[in-house]
Amino acid sequence: MAMNLDRRNFLGLAGLGVGAAALAACGGPSTGGSATSSSPSDIDFTGVKPAGSFDFWTSHPGQSQAVEQSIIDKFQAKFPDIKVNLVTAGANYEEIAQKFQTSQAAKSALPGLVVLSDVWWFRYYTNGNIIPLDGLIKQMDVKIDDFQKSLVADYQYANKQWALPYGRSTPLFYYNKDHFKAAGLPDRAPKTWQEFAEWAPKLQASSGAKYAYIYPALAGYAGWTLQNNLWGWGGSWSNGWTFNCDSTESVTALQWAQDSIYKDKWAGVSSKNAADDFSAGITSTTISSTGDLLGVLKSAKFNVGVGFLPGGPKAETNVCPTGGAGLGIPSGVSKEVQLAAATFLKFMTEPENTAAFSAATGYMPTRVSADMTAVLAKTPQIKTAMDQLAVTKVQDNARVFLPGADQEMAKAAAKILTQQGDVKATMTDLKTTLDGIYTKDVKPKLKS
Known part of the structure; x- marks a missing residue:
């Protein structure tokens, strides 16, 4: 059966409920490593007693x-x-990933459960550092169909589930x-960036803010948020494993x-945290994570509005990526520890607890059946993020599957947005870098 089942195709099939059958029939791509050589049924926990304790490594996403x-x-x-x-294993996703990576190399103490961000879990899958959860999901009767499909599917590859969504x-x-009202603008997010470009001078003239819009700090997640602009x-960044960041459209x-920064002069780039800049009134608008919502609402001294991400001239919808982190179980710990961790993982992601986590952080509830009535009554803005789930798009392979690519995208964005570098040349250089990472670190581990 001739069919190219890359991750995008797989997730599209999974959304239709035929992903497992299609991959089983086609023998979709698998990745080398100890964890990938066995099926979920090979991990047998029959007769295993859960360990008496284990470490849960987290960076406490969303405070x-x-x-x-x-x-x-x-x-x-x-x-x-x-x-x-409960172990604070880093201040952010990068720090916890580095600690996990170092522990693997040093063969030192590993956690039973670990927070894995969207740009780090795949390398642990390719290296065999995490186990597939399918067997445990079945054995423990985890209601996987009750998870938000677009969130749980982000951790599926080669017909296996490698993590469950957590801080998404x-x-x-x-x-x-208040700025929008003073400028005579409608009380909503712009439908497109072109519409916002028409609004920006009015905001600058009436708001007193330094910028009409500020781009997120490039040292953070430029590769994540700029997908919105690229898709619009x-x-x-890429189409499957074809890297087209230097295309005419990109x-x-x-x-x-x-041009919004240097030519039109209504935008800037955050030096540290765009959500903080927005809360302080430095800018009238920004793009930031759902996980920043409660912090913004608490610190802002003005009326805060939130909306879907704007589209562009080619696409006005499905221009929003998902992001955040999931919870995975390392392969390098005992079955007893794995089973104990899985018992907690099931509990942690139950509807009642995902609702509590959402209420405390602003992250989206990962379970469909989570009762969000009380949360939405207190913070109705969260519903915007929940509604936007229906028009999200799977992230580009280049960002989430290439080790270190997110940092390379941030460097390229910095050249373009803070140094006014030549866009075409910068994107051509980035494509060369991405091709190199794929050829060296990913392609040898993929099997067709």
Whole structure:
């Protein structure tokens, strides 16, 4: 059966409920490594007793340490024989990933459960550092069909589930309602960036803010949020494993972004945190994570509005990526620890707990059946993020599957947006870099 089942095709099939059958028939791409050589049924936990304790490594996404501990306390009241040690393993996704990577290399103490971001989990899959969860999901009767499809599918590859969604987010368009009112603008996010470009001079003239719009800090997640611009113009970082960041459409999108700063002079680039800049009134609008929502609402001294991400001249919808992190179980710990961690993983992602996590952080509930009534009554803006899930798009392979590519995208964005570098030349150089990463670090581990 001739069919190219890359991740995008697989997720599209999975959304139709035929992904498993199609991959089984076609023998879709698999990746080398100890974890990928066995099927979920090979991991047999029959007769295994859960370990008495394990470490849960987290970076507390969305300032979630208190709610994480609260959920752990509830878990241990129900399962007193399993102690969960909450470990701050880094200040962000990168730090926790580096710690996990270092522990693998040093063969030192590993966690039973670990937070894995969207740009890090795949390399652990290719290296065999995490186990497929399918067998445990079946054995423990985890209601996988009750997870938000677009969120759980982000951790599926080669017909296996490698993590469950945890602190999941989309970027949101944040706007200062007071500035919009003063400028005589409608109380909504712009439908397209072209529409916003018409609004920007009015905002600058009436708001007193330094910028009408500020781009997220490039050292953060430029590769994530700029997918919105690229997709709106018909471009992308990549199409499957074809890297087309230097395409006419991609270059045009980023040239427009550069012009908004240097030519039209209504935009800037955050030096540290765009959400903080927005809350401080430095800018009238920005794009930032759903996970920043509660912090913005708490610190802003003005009326905050949120909306879907704007489209572009080629696409006005499906221009929003998902993002954030999931929870995975390392392969380098004992079955006893894996089973204990899986017991907690099931509990952590139950509807009641995902609703509590969402209420405390602003992240999206990962379960369809989560009762969000009380949360939405208190923070109705969260519903915008939930509604936007229906028009999200799978992230480009180049960003989430190539080790270190996100940092390379940030460097390229910095050249374009803070140094006014030549867009075409910068994107051509980036394509060469991405091709090199794929050829050296990914392609040898993929099998057709």
